[in-house]
Amino acid sequence: MPLLIDTHTHFDVPEYADERQQYAKRAWEKGVRHLVLIGFLAKYFEQMASVQRQMSAWQDVPQAHCAVGLHPLYIREHSDDDLTLVDRYLASTNSVAIAEIGLDTYDKTLASDEYFTKQQKFFIEQIHLAKTHDLPILLHIRKAHADVLKILKQTRYQAHEQGGIAHSFSGGENEALAFVKMGFKLGITGQITNPNAKKLRNAVLAVFKKFGASAFVIETDCPDMMPVPCQIDGNHFNEPANLPYVLHELASIFAMPPDELAPILWENSNEALRQTWAMRD
Secondary structure, three states, X not given: OOOEEEEXXXXXXXXXXXXXXXXXXXXXXXXXXXXXEEOOOHHHHHHHHHHHHHHHOOOOOOEEEEEEOOOHHHOOOOOHHHHHHHHHHHHHOOOOEEEEEEEEOOOHHHHOHXXXXXXXXXXXXXXXHHHHHOOOEEEEEEOOHHHHHHHHHHOOOOHHHXXXXXXXXXXXXXXXXXXXXXXXXXXEOHHHHOOOOHHHHHHHHHHHHHHHHHHEEEOOOOOOOOOHHHOOOOOOOOOHHHHHHHHHHHHHHHOOOHHHHHHHHHHHHHHHHOOOOOOOO
16 A cells, blocks of 8 residues: 655644544555644644644554644735744744745735735745744745745745745646746645646646656645545545545556555655655555
């Protein structure tokens, strides 16, 4: 059975609370050995840390890791005090990255001068925090790839040295190549299992042809991004146990056996997150 790292989850949200241990055991049984809990609002950082502590006491479940950060989609709710709280958590906890951070203009109201300027400020401040604490960044980008690339260049963020992931990548071929050239891994979700996701599939294949499988990591982004084969009877509630669907679809696109691709993705995840997690059965 291929062993896997889920590089991006929201497994700490309350929707899992009643059956979190069962969900976690299912993930372990499917080969998931590590998962990253991703921040989005400061008021939920302690919830995330609590779930990480809770999971550390269980047997035969993935090891959970925290990555605190302020999500651009919630820019209306963020304050400067929240940036201070991010800094405090990074200094006092074992966060593996700052996440998820970036820019989002999918919602047109977030593209207004007021909110987009604030998004840029919070993105830049969190990049500075990543440099201060020597941590990777995990990027959230929707309809703002060029602006994110511009800020990364302006701030001289060195993903080749610090690590980083372009989470749930949704850009085109040129944008995908640009992020990989900067040192980021592309985070691939269950969206890759959608045969209609031609833009994503073309971008993934273009990067693979130029950089090989070393450019990718996989993630569930649960409870969102349910792989298409799991969408039964209108169920769209994703879980870490569905990560193998992403592996198998990516392996199919690359014309590689899943057992051959999985160890590469494991090492890619270690590189992106600057970890040394050993594969353990």
